[in-house]
Structures are given as C-alpha cells and as structure tokens.
Amino acid sequence: MPAKSAFVCNFTDCQALFKFKAGIISDPEGQLQDWKEANPFCNWTGITCHQSIQNRVIDLELTNMDLQGSISPFLSNLSLLTKLSLQSNSFHGEIPTTLGALSQLEYLNMSENKLTGAFPASLHGCQRLKFLDLTPTASFLSNLTELTRLELAVNYFTGKIPSELGALTRLEILYLHMNFLEGAIPASLCNCTALREISLIENWISGELPAEMGNKLQNLQKLYLMNNNISGRIPVTFSNLSQITLLDLSINYLEGEVPQELGKLKNLEILYLHSNNLVSNSSLGFLTALTNCSFLQKLHLGSCLFAGSLPASIGNLSKDLYYFNLLNNRIRGEIPDSIGNLSGLVTLHLWDNRLDGTIPATFGKLKLLQRLYLGRNKLQGSIPDEMGQMENLGLLDLGNNSITGSIPSSLGNLSQLRYLDLSQNSLSGNIPIKLSQCTLMMQLDLSFNNFQGPLPPEITLLANLGTIPESLKQITYLKVLDLSFNQLTGRVPIWLANASVMQNFNFSYNRLTGEVPSTGRFKNLNGSSMIGNAGLCGGSALMRLQPCVVQKKRRKARKWAYYLLAFTISSLLLLIFVWVWVRKLFNKKAEAESEEPILMASPSFHGGRNLTQRELEIATNGFNDANLLGRGSFGSVYKAWIDDSISCVAVKVLNEDNRQSYKSLKRECQILSGIKHRNLVKMMGSIWSSQFKALILEFVEYGQSTEVSSRGDVFSFGVMLLELITRKKPTSEMFADGLDLRKWVDAAFPHHILEIVDMSLKQESLSGDASGDLQKLEQCCLQVLNAGMMCTEENPLRRPPISFVTGELQHTWKEMGFDRKSMAGKESYDYDSV
Numbered sequence: 104m105p106a107k108s109a110f111v112c113n114f115t116d117c118q119a120l121f122k123f124k125a126g127i128i129s130d131p132e133g134q135l136q137d138w139k140e141a142n143p144f145c146n147w148t149g150i151t152c153h154q155s156i157q158n159r160v161i162d163l164e165l166t167n168m169d170l171q172g173s174i175s176p177f178l179s180n181l182s183l184l185t186k187l188s189l190q191s192n193s194f195h196g197e198i199p200t201t202l203g204a205l206s207q208l209e210y211l212n213m214s215e216n217k218l219t220g221a222f223p224a225s226l227h228g229c230q231r232l233k234f235l236d237l238t239p240t241a242s243f244l245s246n247l248t249e250l251t252r253l254e255l256a257v258n259y260f261t262g263k264i265p266s267e268l269g270a271l272t273r274l275e276i277l278y279l280h281m282n283f284l285e286g287a288i289p290a291s292l293c294n295c296t297a298l299r300e301i302s303l304i305e306n307w308i309s310g311e312l313p314a315e316m317g318n319k320l321q322n323l324q325k326l327y328l329m330n331n332n333i334s335g336r337i338p339v340t341f342s343n344l345s346q347i348t349l350l351d352l353s354i355n356y357l358e359g360e361v362p363q364e365l366g367k368l369k370n371l372e373i374l375y376l377h378s379n380n381l382v383s384n385s386s387l388g389f390l391t392a393l394t395n396c397s398f399l400q401k402l403h404l405g406s407c408l409f410a411g412s413l414p415a416s417i418g419n420l421s422k423d424l425y426y427f428n429l430l431n432n433r434i435r436g437e438i439p440d441s442i443g444n445l446s447g448l449v450t451l452h453l454w455d456n457r458l459d460g461t462i463p464a465t466f467g468k469l470k471l472l473q474r475l476y477l478g479r480n481k482l483q484g485s486i487p488d489e490m491g492q493m494e495n496l497g498l499l500d501l502g503n504n505s506i507t508g509s510i511p512s513s514l515g516n517l518s519q520l521r522y523l524d525l526s527q528n529s530l531s532g533n534i535p536i537k538l539s540q541c542t543l544m545m546q547l548d549l550s551f552n553n554f555q556g557p558l559p560p561e562i563t564l565l566a567n568l569g570t571i572p573e574s575l576k577q578i579t580y581l582k583v584l585d586l587s588f589n590q591l592t593g594r595v596p597i598w599l600a601n602a603s604v605m606q607n608f609n610f611s612y613n614r615l616t617g618e619v620p621s622t623g624r625f626k627n628l629n630g631s632s633m634i635g636n637a638g639l640c641g642g643s644a645l646m647r648l649q650p651c652v653v654q655k656k657r658r659k660a661r662k663w664a665y666y667l668l669a670f671t672i673s674s675l676l677l678l679i680f681v682w683v684w685v686r687k688l689f690n691k692k693a694e695a696e697s698e699e700p701i702l703m704a705s706p707s708f709h710g711g712r713n714l715t716q717r718e719l720e721i722a723t724n725g726f727n728d729a730n731l732l733g734r735g736s737f738g739s740v741y742k743a744w745i746d747d748s749i750s751c752v753a754v755k756v757l758n759e760d761n762r763q764s765y766k767s768l769k770r771e772c773q774i775l776s777g778i779k780h781r782n783l784v785k786m787m788g789s790i791w792s793s794q795f796k797a798l799i800l801e802f803v804e805y806g807q808s809t810e811v812s813s814r815g816d817v818f819s820f821g822v823m824l825l826e827l828i829t830r831k832k833p834t835s836e837m838f839a840d841g842l843d844l845r846k847w848v849d850a851a852f853p854h855h856i857l858e859i860v861d862m863s864l865k866q867e868s869l870s871g872d873a874s875g876d877l878q879k880l881e882q883c884c885l886q887v888l889n890a891g892m893m894c895t896e897e898n899p900l901r902r903p904p905i906s907f908v909t910g911e912l913q914h915t916w917k918e919m920g921f922d923r924k925s926m927a928g929k930e931s932y933d934y935d936s937v
Contacts, residue, residue, distance in 0.1 A: 115180050116160045117144045122177035129171035129193075159183045166212075167191040174213075176201040186210040193217055203228040210234045215257045252276040256302070260284065264308075269294040280304035280327065288312065293319040302327040304351075311335030312352075317343045329375065330354040337381075342367045351375040353403065360384065366392030377405040377428065385411040387434075394419040405430040405452065412436030413458075418444035428452040430476065435459065443468035454500065455479040462506075467492035478502040478524060485509075491516040498522040502548065505529060512537040520544060526585065526862070527551040547584055548862055550609065554589040585862060587611040587635075588837070595639070600624050607858050607865075611635045612837055618642075618651045629855035631847060635837060645855075714788065716795050719743060719754055726756065742802065752787060757796035817902050821894020828884050828891070830861035845895045852892065853885055860884050879919065886915040 112118060124138050138147050144160075145152035151162035160181045171193040178187070179201035185208060195217040202208075203225025209232060226232075227246040234252050250271050256278045264284055268274070269291025277295070280302040287310030288303070298320055308331040316323075317340030324346050333355040341350070342364035348371060357379040365371075366389075374393070381404075383389065391414055393399065399421040410433040418441025420427075425447050434456040442451075443465025451469075454476040462482055466475070467489030473496060482504040490499075491513025499517070502524040510530060514520070515537030521544060531553040538544075584607075591613040599608065600623030609632050616638030619625060630646040633639055640651040722743035723730045732740040738758045744751055785801040822833060825844050831837070833844045851859045857877065864880060890911050896902045 112140050112144065114144075114158045116158060119175075119177045119180035120144055120147070120150070120160070120163075123175040126175040127170050127172035129169075131169055134165070134168040134170070153183060156183070161207075162186045164188040165192070169193065171195075174199055178202065179204040181205070183207055188212040189216065191215040195219070198223055200225045202226060205229055206231070208232055212254070214254055218258060218260075247271060248273065250274055251297075254278040255282065257281045262286075264289055264292070264303075266291040268292055271295055273297055275299045275322075278302045279306065282306055284308060286310070288316075290315060292316075296320065296322065298323055300325040300327075303331065304328070305330045307331065308333055312338055312341075314338040314340045317341040321345065323347055325349040327351045328355065332356060334358070337362055337365075337376075339364050341365065344368065346370060348398075349373040352379070354378040357381055361389040363389050363392035365389065366395040368396055370398060371396045372398050372423075373401045374399065375401075375403045377403045377407065379407050381407045381409065383409045383411055387411045387414055390414060390420075391416040394421075397421050397423075399424050401426040403428040405432065407432055409434060413439055413442075415439040415441045418442060420445060422447050425449040425471070429456065430454040432456050437461070438463050440465045442466070445469065446471065448472050450474040452476045453480070458482060460484070462487055462490070462501075464489040466490050469493055470495065472496055473519075474498040476500045478504070480504055482506055486511050486514075488513045490514065493517065495519055497543075500524045501528070503527040507531070509533070510535050510538070514538060515540040517541055518543070522546045522866070524548045524862070525552065529553060531555065546866075547586075549589065550585045550587040552589055554586075554591060584608040586613065589613050591615065593617075595619050595633070600626075608632060609858065615639055619646060619648060627854070629851045629858055631851050631855070632858055634842075634847075714745065714790070714799065716790055716792075716797075718745065719790070719797065719799075722752075723754060751802045753784075753800045753802045755798040755800060817894050817905050817908065818899075820905065820908065821891045821902075824887055824891030824894065828861060828864070828888055829859050830863070831859075845892065848888055849892065852888060856884055856888060857881050883915060883919045886918075887912065890915075 112121060120138070124135060127135065130136075134148055138144075144150060145158065149163060149165040150160055151164075153159040153161050161183050163178070163181065163184060164186065166188050167190065169192060170189075173196040174189070174194055176199035178184070178199065182205070184205050187202075187205070187208060188210065190212045191214075193216060194213070196219065198213065198218060200223040202211075203223060206228060208229045211229070211232060212234065230246065231249075232247055233249055235247065235250060235254075248271065251273050253268075253271070253274060253276065257280070260282045262284065263286035264279065266289040268277070268289065272295060274295045275297050277292075277298060277300065281304060283306065284303070285307040288308060290313050292298075292301075293313060293315040296319055299322055301323065302325075304327045308328070311334060312328075317338055321343070323344050325348060326344075327349070329351045330353070333352070334357065336359035337352065337357060339362045342362065344350075345368070347368055350368075350371065350373070353375040354377070357376075358381065360383055361376065361381055365374075374396075387409065393402070394416055400423050402420075402424060403426070405428045409429070412435055417439065422445075424445055427445070427448060427450070430452045431454070434453070435458065437460030438453070438458055440463045442463055445451075446468065448469050449471055451472060451474070455478070458477070458480040459482065461484035462477070464487040466472075466487070470493065472493050475493075475496060475498065478500040479502070482501070483506065485508030486501065486506060488511045490496075491511060494517070496517050497519045499514075499520065499522070503526070506525075506528040508530065509532030510525065512535040514523075515535060518540065520541045523541075523544065523546070526548045527550070529552065530549075532555065534549070534554060587609045588611070591610075593615060594617035595610065595615055597620050600620045611632060612635030615633075615636040617640075619633060619639050619642035621641060621643045626643055628643065628646065630642075630648070633642065633646055633648070640649050642648045720726065722745050723741045726739075726741055730742045732742055732753060734740070738756050741754045741756065742751065743754045786798060787801055788799040790797045790799070822844065825848055826832060829844070829848065831844060831847070835844075838844060838847065848856075848859060857865070857880075860880070864884070865877070890908050893901075893903050894908060
C-alpha cells in the first residue's frame with residue numbers, strides 16, 4: 104500500500120494528471136471514473152508508476168477510449184514519463200509545445216485523433232524518442248536520428264511531406280496514409296535506405312515517382328501509394344527493388360506502358376496497377392515478363408487502357424496466383440487455352456472488355472476457382488460442358504455476350520454455385536433439369552434470351568433457389584429470380600406469395616398464362632414484373648391486368664370478330680394495290696409532259712431573281728469536287744457562291760441515271776416548298792428540266808463544323824439517368840403499344856423501384872447485409888430516378904434547369920455518404936481479401 108500522502112493529491116505528477124483530466128470534456132464509457140483523490144493515482148486507469156521511485160509516473164496509456172477534449176500542457180510535469188499513448192480518441196486542437204520538456208520520452212503515439220496545427224519544434228528535446236506516431240511538419244524530425252518507426256496515419260494533417268525525413272537514416276516504417284498531404288514525394292526520402300515499408304495511401308500526393316527510389320531503397324518490401332494524384336511513368340529503376348513483395352500504385356494518373364523490367368522482381372507477391380491511364384503494346388508483353396515473378400499471388404490491372412490480345416504465356420504465370428483482375432480494359436481477341444494452367448486461381452475478372460471467340464474448355468481445369476467474371480464481352484459459341492468441372496465455383500457471370508446454344512446440364516454439378524448470370528445472350532432451348540442440384544443458388548438471371556417451353560417442375564429440389572413449381576415451398580435463401588424476356592409458358596405459381604425471403608422476381612415478357620395471385624408477396628407487386636404476358640389476368644390493382652372473366656358468348660363473339668378483321672384487312676390491301684397502280688400510271692404521264700425548263704423560287708430567294716443552270720455551273724466551278732458537300736445514291740450536294748461571292752447556297756443535283764432519284768427529288772421539292780420550320784433547311788428554289796434537275800437550298804454554315812457542343816439537352820440527360828439505373832434502352836423491344844422507358848419507370852415509382860433497378864447494382868448488396876445495403880441502394884436510386892423523371896417531363900416548361908439537376912445529384916452523392924476516399928478505399932485497400 105502506498106503512503107498516506109498518495110491519497111492526497113499533493114504530488115507534482117498527481118496534480119499534472121488532474122490538470123490533464125480537466126481538459127477532457129467527454130468520457131462516454133467512464134474510463135476515468137477512478138481518477139479521484141480517494142484512490143492512489145498510481146492505481147488509476149492507464150497509469151504506470153516507477154517501481155523504485157515512489158509516486159512518479161512513467162507510463163500514460165489511454166488508447167481507444169473515445170475521449171474528447173484538448174491535451175493539457177501540464178503533462179510536461181511528468182518528467183520521468185517514457186511512454187505517452189493517446190491513440191484512437193477524439194483529442195482536438197494543437198499539440199502542446201511543453202511536451203518538448205519530456206527528456207525521458209521514448210514512445211509517443213497520438214494517431215487517429217483530430218489534432219490540427221503545426222507540430223511543435225520543441226519536440227527536438229525528446230532525443231530519446233524511438234517511436235513517434237504524429238505528423239512530420241517541422242524541422243525537429245532531423246534530430247530524431249534513432250527513430251525507426253514513424254506513424255502519422257488517419258488524421259487531418261495538411262501540407263507537404265517534409266524533406267527533413269531524409270535525415271532519419273534508421274527509419275524502417277513510414278505510415279502517412281489517409282491524411283491530406285500534398286506535393287511530390289521528396290527526393291530526400293531516398294536517403295532513408297533502411298526503409299522496409301512506406302504507406303502514403305489516400306492523400307493528395309502529386310508529381311512523378313522519384314526514379315532514385317528504385318536505386319537506393321534496396322530494403323523496401325512494401326510500397327503503398329494507392330489513391331493519390333501521382334502522374335508520369337512507372338520508373339524502370341523500380342525493377343531494382345529486389346526485396347519488394349507488395350507494390351501498389353493503383354488509383355492514380357500514371358501513364359505509358361508498364362515496364363517489362365518489373366519481371367525482375369523475383370520476390371513480388373502483390374501487384375496493384377489498376378485505375379490508371381496505363382497502356383500496352385498489342386502483345387501485352389509486360390504480362391509475359393511477369394511470368395518470371397514465381398511468387399506472384401495477386402495481380403490487379405483493371406480499369407486501365409490496356410489493349411491487344413491476351414498472350415498464351417499467361418498460362419506460365421505463378422502457380423500461386425489466386426487473384427487475376429483485368430476488368431474494364433480494351434482487351435480483344437480470344438481467351439487463350441493456357442488459362443487453364445493457372446491452377447491456383449480463386450478469382451478471375453475479365454468483365455467489360457472486347458474479348459471474342461469461344462469460351463475455352465480448359466476452364467474446367469481450374470478446380471479452385473470460386474468467382475469467374477466474363478460478362479460484357481463479345482464471346483460467342485456455346486458454354487462448354489467442361490465448366491461443370493469447376494467444383495468450387497460460387498459465382499459465374501457470362502451476361503451480356505453473344506453466347507448461343509443451350510445451358511449445359513453439366514452446370515448442375517456446380518454444388519457451390521450461388522450466383523449465375525446468363526442474361527442478354529442468345530441462349531435457347533429448355534432450362535436444364537439438372538440445375539436443381541445447385542441447392543445453394545441465391546440469384547439466377549436468365550433474362551433476355553430465347554428459352555422456350557414450361558418451367559421444369561423437376562427443379563423442385565432447388566430448396567434455396569425458389570423456382571416456379573408448386574411443390575417448391577421450402578425456400579430459404581432465394582433473393583432474386585429474373586426469368587424475363589424468354590418464351591416460358593405455364594402459370595405463375597401461387598406458393599411465391601409466401602416466399603418471404605425473396606426480394607425481387609421478374610417474369611415479364613414471356614408466355615405465361617392464367618390468374619396471378621393477389622395475396623402475400625403479390626399484394627404490393629408492381630405490374631412491371633408481369634408485363635408482356637398477354638395470357639395473364641387478375642392480380643392486384645397495381646398490376647393493371649384484365650379481370651379473369653371467361654364466357655362462352657365472349658369467345659363466340661371474338662371468333663366472329665376475327666373473321667371480320669380478316670375480311671377488312673384483305674379489302675384494305677386490295678384498295679391499296681389499286682391506288683398504287685393508278686398512281687404509278689399518273690406519274691409516268693406527268694414525267695412525259697415535263698420537257699420544258701421550269702424554275703420554282705420562293706419569294707425570299709434573293710429578291711425573286713431567278714438562277715439558271717449556267718449560273719449554278721459558274722458558282723460551283725463546274726460542279727467541281729472541291730465544292731462537294733456530300734454524295735448519295737440519288738445525287739450530289741455542292742456549295743455555291745452567288746451574287747459575286749457574297750451569298751452562299753447549297754445545290755442538290757439529281758443523279759439522272761437513277762430513276763428513283765427523280766421521284767425523291769420531286770417529292771422533296773414539293774414538301775420543302777410548302778412548309779417552314781426552324782429545324783428544316785429552307786428551300787430557296789429549284790431548276791427542273793428534262794436535262795437538268797436541282798434543288799437550291801439554304802446553306803447551313805455551322806452544319807459543317809466538326810466541333811461538338813458542350814451544352815447538353817436536359818431531356819436527353821434525364822433519359823440517360825433512367826438508362827443508368829435500369830440498364831434498359833429507350834429503343835428496347837419491351838417498349839411497345841404506348842409503353843416507353845419513362846412510363847415503365849413511373850409505374851414502379853416510388854415504392855417498387857428495386858424491381859426495375861439494374862441487377863448488377865444489387866449484386867454487392869446481395870453478397871452482404873442485404874437489408875442495410877438494399878435500403879441505402881433503394882434511397883439512392885429513388886433520388887436519381889426522380890431527377891430523371893423531372894428531366895423527361897412531356898411539357899418542356901416543367902423540366903428543371905441542368906444546374907438544378909446537377910445540384911440535386913451532388914446532394915444525393917453526399918447524403919449517401921459517398922466520397923473519393925471511401926469509394927476508392929472500397930476497391931482495393933484490403934490487400935488480404937480476395
């Protein structure tokens with residue numbers, strides 16, 4: 104038990120601690136509730152006293168306690184303090200300059216707080232300091248020659264990286280990530296030859312990568328530069344980083360080709376170059392060079408500008424490679440068969456490229472593959488049976504290609520399959536019964552294909568998929584089922600009304616018949632999920648289907664109506680044929696009588712002055728090709744200067760060898776001479792004779808410019824927003840009989856928008872906490888679709904200005920919690936995840 108005086112706070116260290124506590128304004132978890140005079144201060148939370156010297160504090164550690172307040176300058180009175188750690192709290196304000204008096208301090212960590220201002224230069228007095236996690240903004244750093252680890256991550260520090268870091272020759276770890284540091288990487292950093300790890304992730308670092316880093320930092324093992332503004336090329340000298348195992352240059356503005364010399368990095372395990380402006384030669388030679396990196400495990404090259412064809416040498420990449428990502432590039436050509444040699448692959452991402460040819464059967468050799476993304480390419484042919492041999496495959500995306508044939512029954516062997524997307528292809532035939540063996544299926548998208556026949560009742564074994572048959576009532580995992588745009592027949596199963604787990608199903612544009620239930624899940628179902636099935640009836644009022652009323656009299660009346668309709672159409676066709684024949688005879692007669700030159704000119708044609716064929720020949724320099732504006736099957740258009748080169752007109756001369764061109768030109772002359780519209784070229788006259796026929800039109804001066812206007816149309820922008828969220832084109836075949844994209848969205852607005860949202864937007868939500876992520880997705884899509892609906896109002900006066908729309912979208916962006924750091928961090932900050 105300490106001396107009685109310890110209970111009375113009359114010691115310097117005790118008083119300093121009470122001053123520190125007075126600066127804390129919030130302790131939500133009550134971590135400091137034992138900091139009372141009634142308790143010996145050496146027993147307080149976070150306090151460690153000297154074992155030999157009574158009542159002297161040597162260790163103050165209050166990490167991750169959610170404390171709020173300012174740091175008291177009286178901490179400098181703890182003269183024997185060797186460790187001060189206030190990490191992961193909410194301390195604000197500046198760091199006290201008095202801390203420089205702590206001459207015994209060896210460990211100082213104030214990271215993950217809200218500290219601001221400059222770092223006190225007085226800290227140069229802490230010459231025993233070996234561990235510092237703060238901010239490098241002052242020259243005091245040059246005095247900390249014993250420092251081996253400097254962590255300044257996850258704060259709000261601004262300014263440039265100080266060049267004084269170059270004096271820390273023993274520095275091994277440098278963490279400056281997730282701040283607001285700017286400017287270029289100082290060349291002096293290359294003097295820290297002991298560095299093993301550098302992390303500058305998510306700052307505003309700009310400029311080019313110092314080439315000296317590759318020559319001097321021979322001990323560097325991990326270099327994190329993701330999500331900055333670094334530009335220029337990747338230095339060839341980086342091939343000298345012989346010890347490096349992780350190189351992350353992603354989400355920057357790097358350009359040029361990837362140096363093939365990177366293949367010399369024998370110890371490289373992780374290479375992230377995605378989201379840059381990097382290009383490649385036609386052979387993607389750097390991929391061949393990387394085959395020398397025998398320990399390579401993760402290779403992310405997505406969202407760049409890589410073109411060319413995949414070389415067969417990719418099959419020689421490391422056997423340890425389990426993550427290979429080339430999404431969103433311009434890769435073309437066929438997928439080489441050698442891809443099957445990458446036996447360690449767990450994830451292969453080739454989505455959104457220009458790959459063509461057939462799917463290699465060698466995919467069947469990838470026994471460990473769990474995720475395969477081949478969507479949004481130009482793949483052709485059929486799905487090889489060998490794909491059913493990928494026994495660990497859980498996700499298969501072949502959507503938006505040109506794949507033909509039927510679904511191979513071997514896919515039923517994929518017992519781990521949870522997500523299957525075969526949408527927007529040209530698949531046909533029946534849905535194979537063997538798919539019932541994929542009992543873990545959660546999402547199945549077969550929309551926009553040519554499947555036929557009834558939905559197979561044998562799929563009742565899919566207890567997790569929730570397919571159509573009545574006998575499938577024990578659904579447990581199904582979230583999304585999309586069978587739209589096929590030729591499926593049969594009835595809508597009643598049991599779906601009780602499928603509580605299912606979040607969305609779409610049977611639109613098939614040949615389903617019968618009554619749609621109006622209870623359970625169908626009670627609030629929007630009509631967009633059943634649209635395009637002419638044989639359906641009943642359902643809730645929201646579906647707007649016709650009532651299920653069948654009467655014999657109505658059938659008989661309908662039969663006679665068909666007879667009457669057939670007779671009417673036949674009579675109409677006969678009348679049209681007679682009219683066309685008479686019209687043709689009349690036109691021949693009119694042509695025979697048209698021998699004399701006739702000039703028709705509008706009153707505005709240069710004061711009514713007539714032009715002759717000779718004048719037009721002079722004005723066009725004998726219809727010289729230098730004045731040619733365009734040429735078509737019916738004639739040519741020339742630019743002509745008249746009235747001593749003061750006025751310019753366009754002359755459309757008929758091609759006399761084409762008889763159809765005579766009718767076309769005459770019809771154009773009749774139409775343009777009788778109407779006026781700001782969007783139509785004004786006809787100024789015509790010359791009509793047996794030897795020469797031409798139209799004289801207003802010359803649209805600015806129509807010849809190749810410059811594209813930067814001003815957009817609000818209506819077009821609104822249509823783009825609707826397309827973006829629904830992934831439906833206004834010209835889609837589904838929009839017929841008065842239905843268009845806007846009406847389709849309006850039918851689902853606002854309570855059923857998840858039923859029309861693009862399936863790929865829901866994929867990430869479905870892989871995690873569906874309720875939270877889907878709610879956030881629904882709110883975001885609701886606001887974007889609302890903006891699109893306003894922009895596409897039929898009355899132009901009701902459309903908002905584009906500035907209002909962009910403001911609303913920016914507000915939605917911020918309200919949803921999206922920013923540049925969070926979006927970039929989601930993509931690749933977790934290096935250990937697949």
